[in-house]
Amino acid sequence: MKVQYLGHSAVLIEDRDVKAIIDPFISENPNCPLKVDGLRDITHIFVTHGHGDHLGDTIEIAKKWNSIVICNFEIGNYLSKFDLNVHTMHIGGRVEFEFGKVKMTQALHGSGIYNGTEIICGGNPCGFLIEINGKKVYHAGDTGLTIDMSLLKDEEIDTAFIPIGGNYTMDIDDAVKAVKFIRPKAVVPIHYNTFPVIKADPLEFKKKVKETKVKVLSFGESMDL
Numbered sequence: 120m121k122v123q124y125l126g127h128s129a130v131l132i133e134d135r136d137v138k139a140i141i142d143p144f145i146s147e148n149p150n151c152p153l154k155v156d157g158l159r160d161i162t163h164i165f166v167t168h169g170h171g172d173h174l175g176d177t178i179e180i181a182k183k184w185n186s187i188v189i190c191n192f193e194i195g196n197y198l199s200k201f202d203l204n205v206h207t208m209h210i211g212g213r214v215e216f217e218f219g220k221v222k223m224t225q226a227l228h229g230s231g232i233y234n235g236t237e238i239i240c241g242g243n244p245c246g247f248l249i250e251i252n253g254k255k256v257y258h259a260g261d262t263g264l265t266i267d268m269s270l271l272k273d274e275e276i277d278t279a280f281i282p283i284g285g286n287y288t289m290d291i292d293d294a295v296k297a298v299k300f301i302r303p304k305a306v307v308p309i310h311y312n313t314f315p316v317i318k319a320d321p322l323e324f325k326k327k328v329k330e331t332k333v334k335v336l337s338f339g340e341s342m343d344l
């Protein structure tokens with residue numbers, strides 16, 4: 120399984136016949152090395168919440184590749200107006216796809232969808248536990264630190280993607296606590312250095328995490344899992 124970090128919270132996961140992207144913030148993402156046109160054959164799109172830096176280019180990509188968009192009910196309802204292939208679920212729900220199980224986890228954040236004129240209700244924000252062909256990935260979405268993350272240690276997560284940028288989400292010190300709760304085998308910091316207000320040093324995070332391997336991926340970098 121190959122994982123590519125596209126900057127901000129955007130993560131591309133490829134394995135056999137699955138090509139999934141989480142929070143496809145591509146065209147407006149100053150750190151993304153790809154253009155929307157550079158993405159091909161996307162089978163699934165996971166959307167953690169309705170904010171523009173996560174919903175991103177979902178509509179364009181899903182239309183082009185007929186991708187299944189996996190998101191909460193409210194965002195799914197909004198996206199269905201664009202005639203997309205949507206699978207809605209909600210927090211706590213776990214469902215089996217052809218590649219493995221997906222569980223929607225909670226996140227402490229907002230989820231309003233800005234349509235250019237007004238904010239539309241985007242339900243609750245979430246994170247995802249995604250099993251692909253036996254490997255388990257956790258993408259926290261945007262969230263503050265919550266003690267409920269300690270429930271995730273039973274999931275035996277291979278790689279966790281967690282925000283460290285502060286201001287809108289956990290900062291480095293809270294993310295270090297989150298790793299203690301989640302206890303993944305490896306952790307990748309995300310949601311930093313896209314905008315001045317979320318400036319953070321991923322190497323400081325790496326230094327502060329003692330019990331888990333931290334993999335700092337540069338924007339566009341891939342790793343095998």
Ligand code: NI
Nearest residue numbers: 168170228261
């Ligand atoms: Ni957000």
Ligand code: MN
Nearest residue numbers: 170172261287
């Ligand atoms: Mn965000």
